[in-house]
Amino acid sequence: MDYTSAAPREPVCLLSPEQIAGPYFRNPKLIRRNISEGQDGLPLVLRLVIVDAMTGEPVSGALVDIWHCNARGTYSGWSKVNPDQEVDADAIGSIPRTDDDTYLRGGQFSDNNGVVRFTTIYPGFYAGRALHLHVAVRITGGNNYLEERHVAWVGQLYFPEVASRSVLNAKAYRGRTLAPPTNAQDEYYANMGGEASTLMVHSIGRDSYEDGFFGHLTIGIDTFAVSTQIRPEDFDKYTV
Template sequence: METVIDAERSHELEKTRAAMCVFSPEQIAGPYFRNDRLHRYDITEGAEGVPMELILSIVNVKTCEPIEGLLVDIWHCNAQGRYSGWSEVDPDKEALSGEIGSIPRTDEDSYLRGCGFTNVLGNCSFRSVFPGFYAGRSIHVHVAVRKLDEHNNDRHVAYVGQLYVPESISSHISELPGYAGRKITRLTNEQDEIYSEMHGFGTLMDMEWIYRGTAQERLLGTVVIGVDPDALSAHITPEDFYKDTV
């Protein structure tokens, strides 16, 4: 099941596409990428946290048109900074390496991972929870965009990036139950070396609270990602799919 985007939201996304027909900056995939092909809208699997919905809008930078039929992967940590598949890795200690497959998997959990195909509007939506943080990083969501061939081969990764959250949202949620009380200090985007390598142009999501009556129901994050669907990313290569831990 996919979310229903109302007419006003669709119009806003269309205007945003026209204004942002540029390449989105690529960034590393990190050590926790997996090729589970979990095609689903709801990726929570019971993970606790502030409810969050993400709408990713994929645009072809060569035509400024939305792209239908691309496979979009997202993965992120839970409220306490742990990734499924590596749930036993201590999020309060900085990982030694950022390469795919560099950290041995500790379990077969699959919470907060999923993929979906873009629709005719270029949109792909996910229901999740707001991520926490881990040592050395600000709050972020990983994303990869793949172009499948006529044989359903999923090794063609056109784009790999990371999505970031406005500081006003991060600072507020980090004080809530389930997120607060960590032994380490959360980094802001500006303190994060990976975000800062983009010189302030990291991919920042628009994020707002959605209300039902007077109560906050969930966070809605939207972002336009400009890609060349024929490109081949250097951050997830065909060889990466054959690593033992992926």
Template sequence: MDENAAITAPEPVCLLAPEQIAGPYFRNPRLIRRNISEGASGIPLLLKLSLIDVKNGEPVTDALVDIWHCNARGAYSGWSKIDPDKEVDVGDIGSVPRTDDDTYLRGGQFTDRKGVVRFTTIYPGFYAGRSVHIHVAVRIVSGSNYLDARHVAWVGQLYLPEVTSRPVLGAKDYSGRSIAPLRNDQDELFTRMHGEDSILNVHTIGRDSWEDGFFGQLTIGIDKHAMSAQIKPEDFDIYTV
């Protein structure tokens, strides 16, 4: 072996997470907060997301990560008066008119030096035509005016595993609906957009009962130089409050 031969480290391996549509319930309320529950009823969920740059395997730091999801009864803040037991058009952003200015179960955090964000929320419920999921958007910021950052690099949806969703959706705050929840494999978006790669790793917080809540985590590989087509810059002007 040539002693002068260069020894190189293996290339980092990180898969690009599949993008999914933002749906009609995106808002830009500029809420920088870790606890997004606003007292919403439901089983506690602690969420940890780690962002990795697929180009070099390095953590994506100082990125603004927004999440939003429905409450235990299937309603989204801003659209609280829409019947979650009836299907609506889930195509373009803004395709469903807003009904109110509520902001529960929405918020954003900046990734730390390890590319990590953490949220305190509740386990999502479900609404007609969808399985249980959480929306995520990643904005890459530059300069000092972080809240006006409009370079959206990645938009996705995180899915909850069936083994945890089944008991949760039978709990008091979630039950008594006129429709049945969809499994992930029954959700058209999940199957069409490779949602199996976006299922959260979920564990119970307490040893004795899942009713104490859950901890969910996932590593998301993104191209921070990409420009997502799922949320466009003009979309931020629609619902800014």
């Protein structure tokens, strides 16, 4: 008897580890590729590929939101929070907002190849956290917020330290009162699969990092999963 036909199908792509959404999540409903809004910092061109972890097929029409801090370590909406002082808060809404800015936030619908592209800046850091950016993937019925179904995956993406050291020497990132934590010193990186969520990063310029960086990663998700990190009511509650 041929037992191979009865064997469970192996995933053809790794399921990317979920991580917390963090306290600085908002839902500004901004569909845009360029999210920089003139923020100082080295350019970062970001390419993410969303695939079904069970089939390896691209996930098209998914709404992919990203958000991250600026070169000084502050998030839009919380610009008056001191990034050099560690805050004891992880949950969405646990830190009151201080402003209505929207820099370094936005979403794109994945194309037929599962690809989304963003133009932003390389993030800085804040107390207790290595350099990272946040991602949420929502499964929709098409390129329309009104046909949104559910949040399938929430994660954080990290940066290779070789590239980050060059970035943190640039003018926009210097002059902080504390040293940046390494990836290994970040508890979320260490405990929640940060190595598997580290971007591939390349310098755009041949002779200088001042031209910026290109970062890319393939994210494998379970399209039927319902994330516990961001619930549908969180998008309604924390809009704009």
